[in-house]
Amino acid sequence: MSLPNVRKTDDDGLQLELSLSAVASAIADPSRVSMLCALMDGRAWTATELSSVANIAASTASAHLTKLLNSELITCLSQGRHRYYRLAGSDVAHLLETLMGISMKSMKSPQPKTPVHLRVARTCYDHLAGKIAVGIYEFMSNEGWLEPDGNALTPAGKQHFEDLGAILNPNPRRKSSCACLDWSERRFHLGGDSGAALLAAFERKGWLNRTPGYREVTFTEEGKRAFLRIFQLDVK
Template sequence: MESNYLETRLAAVAAAIADKTRARILCALMDGRAWTATELSVMAEVAPSTGSSHLAKLLDLSLIACVQQGRHRYYRLFSHQIAEALEGLMGLVSVDRSVLRSKTPQDLRYARTCYDHMAGEIAVVLHDRLFSLGWLEGEEYALTAEGYAQCEKLGIQTRTDSSRRCLACGCLDWSERRAHLGGVLGTTLLQTCEAKEWIKRDLVSRELHFTPAGKRGLKKVFGISVA
């Protein structure tokens, strides 16, 4: 019975993601923000009534959640696990990397959000830099004494949350096909960069923009030159 239930649920989730309109909605929600049904309908290029029916399907499967704020209702991805699964699927898309790069806007490919952490070319470089600087080590992404000291110096949170999410892990970047930093550390690193006004989010997409202060900060702290 349990096997049949899991198979049925898996087939239902796969069918939900397979629909192009629902896939567009899920991709739009990968920026980590909550959007209204109207906004998501515009992003998916469908009528509001059509968009609402797709949102209902995603809600029913617990792929998204609805948040009530006053008179308005906003939709977001249900959990970090959903975001990680979607990013993994993007990385598994069978497309030649040169074709993928040519079809992906340069700004989005360079720096964007992957739900609640950084992704793109600069995030992959940052991921590798954390290991070469000795902040992280090993296959388990263990934070070293040096890493703890530097994170504390920068004000980066290093405690895991109540959801038992891992402190740090590799997250496959769908455009670079290499790992960027995920987990609690990836989230708090992005939050710290925003708090320091090193990074500004695009208003209508997943793009991230580095401020002059951010370019100086990444060069000073991580030795990374930002274009």
């Protein structure tokens, strides 16, 4: 009598394996990886821009984008005659950052190859990554802003976020907070809804600027003073 249930379980397992294989196949190409990494800045890019980043012809880029769309790693937005592509969500960005960290382990040299300015600070889709972000996470952990597992802000942490003007979503569709392993620093930075709210607050206050089309961020003089005062971080 239990055979139908066993069959259903087997079917579910097979479907999962096929889906996982499809995602892995979509990522397993240097040109598509270049496109996905470009989209890690959280913005929408045109096919022409992505073909330039990957250094491939527009027709070839179209085929690669179709594969990424079919695997639901990216989405397409249409505005008039223009089409823009972006990552399907923060979970895809987190997957890519994790894969970067795993890939770094197989490199012969233990020294990161990431450009210095990106190791200092960059965006990871909708939150801050890099050395400064790791420093912020360490400060928040030591000061009791985060629960021990890093998956939620403490009441004190929520108050500090409110004081900073970081607007939290009361009903987030993802984790309110999460510890993202920073692939260049090999330590954690803050992700989830809290990480996104913090980056947005920094931008509104004019403490940092995002470079359009890139993951790079630069800090203003006011921001440098604020980071030293609040997080005890000396931003160079």
